[in-house]
Amino acid sequence: MSRTHGARTRRAVLTAVVLAASLAVPTAGCTQRGRDDDRAPRQTATPTAPPRPTSSAPAAGSPLAVKIDNVPAARPQTGLGAADVVYAEQVEGGLSRLMAVYATRLPATVGPVRSARESDLELLQQFHRPTLAFSGAQHRLLPLIDKAPLRAESADRAPAAYYRGIGRAAPHNLYLHPGKLLPSAPGRAALTTGFSYGPAPSGGTATHARTVRYPAARFTFTWSAERHGWLVAMDGTPTVTTDGGRPAPATVVVQYVKIRGSRYHDVLGNPTPYTETVGSGKAEVLRDGRTFDASWSRPAATDGTTFTTQDGSRMDFADGQVWVVFAPAP
Incomplete structure (x- = not known):
């Protein structure tokens, strides 16, 4: 065995050991200024103490966005079915994480809640001052979150809205009571995603199932x-x-979007992926048992994303929940 190959093998083994340990060992309590990005109060029951005052109240017509854990240790999740839109993104190690957006109804509980990423701030600019619920973030990212046009409500800032569930190890057991962040669901008008809804266009390809793969995760959708x-x-x-x-x-x-490295890294030195959601590109829209080739466009971060068919017509979605999987552009 060559020295180079042996070094790579030892590094791969060390990486696997560290990742396994991070999933098995409970984390400490959350602090916005700590080193870890997924720490939160260690609670086993719903907190009753009043939350600390926040900078401002939620804006009328603003949705709730929640970062949701998606590794096997975090499943089954809670509250996904009530979301109007679920975004799936690639994170460190080729794994995936979800962001669920709530506007028409608020479930009693959502979780497990996990940490925010830099590209979340770009994605959320399409909404009017949304509330972002997350467990924490890398300490160098926190100033950007504070400056973003959103209401940041981490477990550290609003401890009364979060609790630790029983039966799972941290960090996969942090849950949110949405009703403690928003007094009520803001309504459909808060979904300024740019999506349009209506009858399916003609054409398309009959589809039984579609799989989207990340380096260490995959999603399959079966009609x-x-x-x-x-x-x-x-x-x-x-x-x-x-x-x-x-x-x-x-x-x-x-x-299909550009997924590049960001200026942030995980504890192993791996760059945090940045998902670019401003721009244009190709897409596939699955509805009514068919797949439609489409194009997407989002000229600016404050715009929603519009979809068109191959002939340039508007691509309407079916009424109901929408999942958007950000896949690396070929």
């Missing part, structure tokens, strides 16, 4: 005529929730 939606599976396992059975979004979007 269910009975549910009139796409049953979700993650890493080959059917996705279920603790409060609503299997999610079956009416529309799934595979949006």
